Amino acid sequence: MQAAFTRVAEVGFEGLRLRQVADAAGIDHSTLHHHFATKQDLVNAVVLHTTGRLAGTAPADAPDPVARLRAHLDALRRLCEQEPELFTVTAELDLRARRDPAVRAVLERQEAGWRAALTAVLAEAGVAGSEVGAELVIAAVKGVRLAPHLAPAVFDRLATVLAGTATGP
């Protein structure tokens, strides 16, 4: 439910109230229960929606690995500008995952995929220590999630810094 996603972006999971979600969606709170039997179901739906939107930015299949990395970071930057709520919710999810196994499972699978893709692209680009490089990218992206206005500069520096250590394909 879109209303739930917006609500999480505004007040977080901590302040998520089923009645307010229903109000925002213009329906009765009982009707909400008709579509999502339990609150957890609604949360899971939000998780799936969020991770799905992010999956589209994975390093695409360009021939040049350095270009692939840049394209990926560019896609994230654009998303960060156009839909900052997406990143806000992701930050909420990371915290929620610590106590919610269902959320954790989804997030871990998604992050594993992301990590693998990043590692591959860095390795192909000849970056020494590609695994650690991938972790640095992941950490930096996660770290700017709540300050979207800093994302462009940080992503740019990140790309430069990593490309600088590349030996070429």
Place this chain on the structure above:
Amino acid sequence: MQAAFTRVAEVGFEGLRLRQVADAAGIDHSTLHHHFATKQDLVNAVVLHTTGRLAGTAPADAPDPVARLRAHLDALRRLCEQEPELFTVTAELDLRARRDPAVRAVLERQEAGWRAALTAVLAEAGVAGSEVGAELVIAAVKGVRLAPHLAPAVFDRLATVLAGTATGP
């Protein structure tokens, strides 16, 4: 209250319950109210305790700026290993700050100080774009907060990568 801090690290602010904090501290929940009149007071105390612990890692006054940066990152790494809850709570705080003005004020002041110190150290080390460099450090540190086991490698790479672009004092 130490019990509250531990509790936040375990279940976050979302799951923070005064009665459970009191139980963990081995006192009556009314006694907790005797010391902290309101829940917000307790939260504020946790915020102050947490930011206070972190403030001690600020780039120290060594002559060499590169050494100062390394020392700072080393201190963070050690803290990350010895008291990972400190970083977990910090992550919780960043989210909480979005809705809690009192928390936001404290956090913004602390982050401004951190940012200034980092920028200064990088500038002194001759790193071009010291402001963005500082943001990259901040983002990376924030990004590995919830995965403490990755911190050593990431911090190390970060230091290497930044020192590599330094022209020396």
Place this chain on the structure above:
Amino acid sequence: MQAAFTRVAEVGFEGLRLRQVADAAGIDHSTLHHHFATKQDLVNAVVLHTTGRLAGTAPADAPDPVARLRAHLDALRRLCEQEPELFTVTAELDLRARRDPAVRAVLERQEAGWRAALTAVLAEAGVAGSEVGAELVIAAVKGVRLAPHLAPAVFDRLATVLAGTATGP
């Protein structure tokens, strides 16, 4: 809610407990909150119910003012015998009005109407000092509220005494 009214008559606003009202009504205390969002809402409902019941005794439109006064006092006397709780609650309300602006507003409006009607009826009957006469009636009625068994005699004497000073229409 009728149960709340009865409860106020028994234990006053001081002792009014939502759970006890709900118990008396045979419903869950949460269900009570479903109908009256806040305790104040319930109190307001009791106030409206009480003043409404009393409004019906206003001096009716008989041709003879002395008869109108007697009819009014008779109506009050009957109410005092049949529903003494009504007067008990009124006494509680007068005290509550001192701290509760919402209650005060309702009570002041109702008392102003009562005062005006009494003054008019006394003036029409030729009683000198009709305003003070009205105050005497109001004071006497308020004063016997908590001793309903004395009401008949007092009301009777009041009517006699006032009619005695009337010069006729």
Place this chain on the structure above:
Amino acid sequence: MQAAFTRVAEVGFEGLRLRQVADAAGIDHSTLHHHFATKQDLVNAVVLHTTGRLAGTAPADAPDPVARLRAHLDALRRLCEQEPELFTVTAELDLRARRDPAVRAVLERQEAGWRAALTAVLAEAGVAGSEVGAELVIAAVKGVRLAPHLAPAVFDRLATVLAGTATGP
């Protein structure tokens, strides 16, 4: 305790808080418990203080019964102007007496004495139905308690009206 009396006049028994009384008296709330073991003890002290202050207005021993009545009503009027809190607290007490046997006992004894004195004075003045006349006085006095500014006029009318039915000693 004087502070308790003032507090009752302000917020009633409903809002009487031991800590606030202690604060108003400039002592610790535990110290208050030293002097009054329980809240009820404090309430009882307030009751005794209040009824004691009022007892002094009883119809004094003048030769003329009509003068005695007037003197009594005059004394009440003066008290009503100088210490309106005394009457406010009395109104609170009447309501409290309905649930508090200790208060009820004191109040009933005091009211019985007042009633007897009034009846005697009216009988001696030759007023027919002196018992009912006494009740009318009591009711009127109780009824103006919460509107002290009306007391002078009402008391005056009351005295006139009763004296008018007197046949003389």
Place this chain on the structure above:
DNA sequence: CATGAATGAGTGTTCATTCAT
């Protein structure tokens, strides 16, 4: 499908009272 009345466990908070100092 949708509604709204009903529920009960749980939340922060209050307050008179007790007790060691």
Place this chain on the structure above:
DNA sequence: GATGAATGAACACTCATTCAT
């Protein structure tokens, strides 16, 4: 005698959930 930390029962209120309609 006076203090303040400690207590536990009670309070109004919240919220996800259920159920009859």
